[in-house]
Amino acid sequence: MLLKHFNFHSPKTLESALDLYDRLPDVRLQAGGTFLLNSLKMLKRRGAKTPQNVISLAHIDELKGIKIKGGQLVVGAMTNIDEIYGSPLLTGNLNLLKVAARNISSQLIRNMATIGGNLACRYTWTELPAVMVALEAKMHFKGARGEEEIVAAQDFFKNAAKTDKILTHVTIGKDDGVSAVYFRAKKSPYVDIPLLSLGIKTRFVRGKFTETVVAVNNCVAFAQRDRTLEGFLNKSRIDENIPDVALDHLDPAIYDARSSDYKKHMFRVGIRQALRDLTGRHA
Numbered sequence: 001m002l003l004k005h006f007n008f009h010s011p012k013t014l015e016s017a018l019d020l021y022d023r024l025p026d027v028r029l030q031a032g033g034t035f036l037l038n039s040l041k042m043l044k045r046r047g048a049k050t051p052q053n054v055i056s057l058a059h060i061d062e063l064k065g066i067k068i069k070g071g072q073l074v075v076g077a078m079t080n081i082d083e084i085y086g087s088p089l090l091t092g093n094l095n096l097l098k099v100a101a102r103n104i105s106s107q108l109i110r111n112m113a114t115i116g117g118n119l120a121c122r123y124t125w126t127e128l129p130a131v132m133v134a135l136e137a138k139m140h141f142k143g144a145r146g147e148e149e150i151v152a153a154q155d156f157f158k159n160a161a162k163t164d165k166i167l168t169h170v171t172i173g174k175d176d177g178v179s180a181v182y183f184r185a186k187k188s189p190y191v192d193i194p195l196l197s198l199g200i201k202t203r204f205v206r207g208k209f210t211e212t213v214v215a216v217n218n219c220v221a222f223a224q225r226d227r228t229l230e231g232f233l234n235k236s237r238i239d240e241n242i243p244d245v246a247l248d249h250l251d252p253a254i255y256d257a258r259s260s261d262y263k264k265h266m267f268r269v270g271i272r273q274a275l276r277d278l279t280g281r282h283a
């Protein structure tokens with residue numbers, strides 16, 4: 001199906017992209033295009049209005065790449081999921097990002113889809129939001145007049161992932177003293193999108209959980225923290241019973257939201273498995 005007519009802009013610098021974003025009416029950004037092009041087709045099929053202008057970020061080199069700078073992992077918004085998976089920098093706590101990237105859809109999608117698109121597309125089911133919340137990432141934006149904004153991932157998703165700026169990169173503190181695990185369940189055997197996902201990060205100090213973050217994506221709301229489970233774990237010692245006992249300390253508002261019995265069951269399976277992995281690794 002052909003798309004409706006629109007003007008396609010392909011700037012080579014962030015500055016010119018920001019200038020276009022400021023000046024043009026009725027504009028949408030394109031990163032990897034895997035959601036955007038589909039959504040333009042859907043709008044056409046429904047006879048709805050489509051944007052007049054699309055700005056592609058594909059040729060802006062300053063938005064690409066992964067590096068460590070000052071103890072922080074810096075990932076450009078236009079870095080694709082396959083590059084993230086292949087990066088040798090993702091060790092220690094950052095391995096959580098590698099595991100999540102490996103699980104995303106098919107090789108074709110991983111080659112095109114970007115971390116920026118995954119985080120800023122405002123679909124509640126994409127997986128990197130929970131990863132960013134678990135790893136306490138910071139999201140860096142630039143506005144039309146060059147103003148910079150740095151937002152903690154958990155605050156960005158608490159505010160329903162709204163922005164009128166361009167996401168330029170994310171930063172995550174590299175910390176080899178932290179343990180982190182990821183779990184996801186598939187929605188269907190046919191299309192590989194998640195039913196739910198979660199990331200848990202903790203620092204074990206003298207046999208106890210500390211600084212634990214439990215980030216849950218129930219796929220019907222944006223990624224959020226389960227403070228009830230975090231509170232329980234942060235008062236707990238590592239113990240073989242913890243993965244089971246922890247299931248009595250969940251925030252039901254997160255897990256019961258529009259969940260089938262199967263989904264609620266899979267949350268419990270995931271949390272138990274994630275905690276077994278975490279405590280087993282530390283044993």
Ligand SMILES: Cc1cc2nc3c(=O)[nH]c(=O)nc-3n(C[C@H](O)[C@H](O)[C@H](O)COP(=O)(O)OP(=O)(O)OC[C@H]3O[C@@H](n4cnc5c(N)ncnc54)[C@H](O)[C@@H]3O)c2cc1C
Pocket residue numbers: 028029030031032033034035036037057077078081103104105106109112113114115116117118119120121122125126127128165166167168192193194
């Ligand atoms: C068949 C299929 C299966 C998938 N399976 C999974 C899966 O299992 N797990 C998963 O996590 N994801 C999955 N995805 C989603 C995929 O990983 C991409 O994240 C997603 O498609 C958007 O990334 P993109 O780079 O293509 O963004 P685009 O489609 O190009 O952009 C989408 C929107 O994001 C916003 N945006 C993009 N970049 C920026 C930026 N730098 N600043 C501000 N706003 C921006 C814009 O509003 C833009 O219109 C799947 C997608 C498809 C099509």
